[in-house]
Amino acid sequence: MTTTEPVYDPADLRSGRALVNYQLVQLGIGESWVYGVSEHGQRTARHVVPADVGVCRAYVLTEAAWPDGAELCVTVSWTPDTALRRDYQKGKFPAGATEHWQERVAATACALESLGYVVESSGGSSLHYHYDAGLLVSRLCEGATPREALPDAAWALPKPVPPNHQERIWRYADRSPEHVVRDVVRKAGWRWFDDDPQAPDGRGAHPITQMVWPPEAKRCTWVT
Incomplete structure (x- = not known):
C-alpha cells in the first residue's frame, strides 16, 4: 500500500489515476493492497476494501474527453457493498440496495468535492441496469468554470446500452x-x-x- 501521496505529472495520465486512488483510500472509500511475508517466507498480498460503504476505483481517461479547463481528470467507479449487490441467480436486489446506491454515490461525490475536485455524475447509471455508478472527477485550472450539470432526464433512453445486467456485451446484430x-x-x-x-x-x-x-x-x- 502506498504510504506517500503520489505526485501528479500532467505528462503521465496514469499519475492522475494513482493520485486519486490514493486519496480515495485516505477518504476511507478506496481499495488497497497490503503486502507482507508469511511465516514460511512467502510474499503475501491482502486485498483491503472498506466495509459497508462500497468501494471506489479511479481510471485513466483520454484527454479528448476531459471537460474544458481541466488540468487533471479521471473517472471514478463506485461498486455497491457485497451484501447489497444484485443477486445474479435470482435477478433481484436485497432490501436497502436502492438507498445504499443513492446515499453512497452522493457521499462519494461530496468526499471528492471536499478535496477540491469537480464531480459530475452520469444520470444514465442505475442499479437496475448497471454494476456500478460512474463519476467524472476533474481538477480545473485556476479561473476555469465548471460546466452546468445536466438533469437526470437528459439520459432517458428507452433502454440502456450495453454493457448492463440484461446485455453484458454488444450482440453482433446490434454491432458495437x-x-x-x-x-x-x-x-x-x-x-x-x-x-x-x-x-x-x-x-x-x-x-x-459511457x-x-x-x-x-x-x-x-x-x-x-
Whole structure:
C-alpha cells in the first residue's frame, strides 16, 4: 500500500489515476493492497476494501474527453457493498440496495468535492441496469468554470446500452460503436489500423466509458 501521496505529472495520465486512488483510500472509500511475508517466507498480498460503504476505483481517461479547463481528470467507479449487490441467480436486489446506491454515490461525490475536485455524475447509471455508478472527477485550472450539470432526464433512453445486467456485451446484430465507426471510416477512404497496422495514417476506434457519452447517444466511441 502506498504510504506517500503520489505526485501528479500532467505528462503521465496514469499519475492522475494513482493520485486519486490514493486519496480515495485516505477518504476511507478506496481499495488497497497490503503486502507482507508469511511465516514460511512467502510474499503475501491482502486485498483491503472498506466495509459497508462500497468501494471506489479511479481510471485513466483520454484527454479528448476531459471537460474544458481541466488540468487533471479521471473517472471514478463506485461498486455497491457485497451484501447489497444484485443477486445474479435470482435477478433481484436485497432490501436497502436502492438507498445504499443513492446515499453512497452522493457521499462519494461530496468526499471528492471536499478535496477540491469537480464531480459530475452520469444520470444514465442505475442499479437496475448497471454494476456500478460512474463519476467524472476533474481538477480545473485556476479561473476555469465548471460546466452546468445536466438533469437526470437528459439520459432517458428507452433502454440502456450495453454493457448492463440484461446485455453484458454488444450482440453482433446490434454491432458495437467501434464496428459502426470502422465501416464509416472505410467508406470515407481512410485506412483502418486493423487493416494495416504499419500505415502511418491508420485510424483506430476504442471503447470509451459511457460516463462521457453525450446524453441520449445510442453509440459513442473514441477515434484516434
